[in-house]
Amino acid sequence: MKEQRVMKWTETENGAYLFPGCVVTGDVTMGKAASVWYNAVVRGDMAPITIGEESNIQDNAVVHVDNGFPTVIGNGVTIGHGAIVHGCTVEDDCIIGMGAVLLNGARIGKNCIIGAGTLVPEGKEVPEGSVAFGNPVRVYRPVNEEDIKHIHANAAEYVEYAGEGKGEYN
Numbered sequence: 001m002k003e004q005r006v007m008k009w010t011e012t013e014n015g016a017y018l019f020p021g022c023v024v025t026g027d028v029t030m031g032k033a034a035s036v037w038y039n040a041v042v043r044g045d046m047a048p049i050t051i052g053e054e055s056n057i058q059d060n061a062v063v064h065v066d067n068g069f070p071t072v073i074g075n076g077v078t079i080g081h082g083a084i085v086h087g088c089t090v091e092d093d094c095i096i097g098m099g100a101v102l103l104n105g106a107r108i109g110k111n112c113i114i115g116a117g118t119l120v121p122e123g124k125e126v127p128e129g130s131v132a133f134g135n136p137v138r139v140y141r142p143v144n145e146e147d148i149k150h151i152h153a154n155a156a157e158y159v160e161y162a163g164e165g166k167g168e169y170n
Helices: 145-163
Strands: 023-030 041-051 062-064 071-073 084-086 130-133 138-142
Touching (some): 071 084
């Protein structure tokens, strides 16, 4: 029989969650029930970073800034495993896929899905309600009702994992 182990985390005074191995440093503001997972780095050393309520920064993701390019992540956003979000804005209720790269000045509108491995070049804007992917990013279609449900369910799942102790794994 496998031994059950339980994830350990730190809860900040405003109700955000920091998991072991993550680094959060500099001018960083996190909303209630936001979470930064294993080995993710959030580094607000040259400009501020804001992470909205119920947003999650998954394992090995990097959120960074540049002079004159703060990073703003809205509410209910999922930043996938290994993604790089650098000096840009991601509006509310988005999924940024695993390994995606968002560069300085990029802006992702509300209710977007950015596919895994996508490159969003400097200054590129993805309009609200888009499904976009590729290198460089290209909008393929508008989001539909199922996409919106998926975005909300994904963010809610990570809030539940972090806040309610559903961190058991084998």
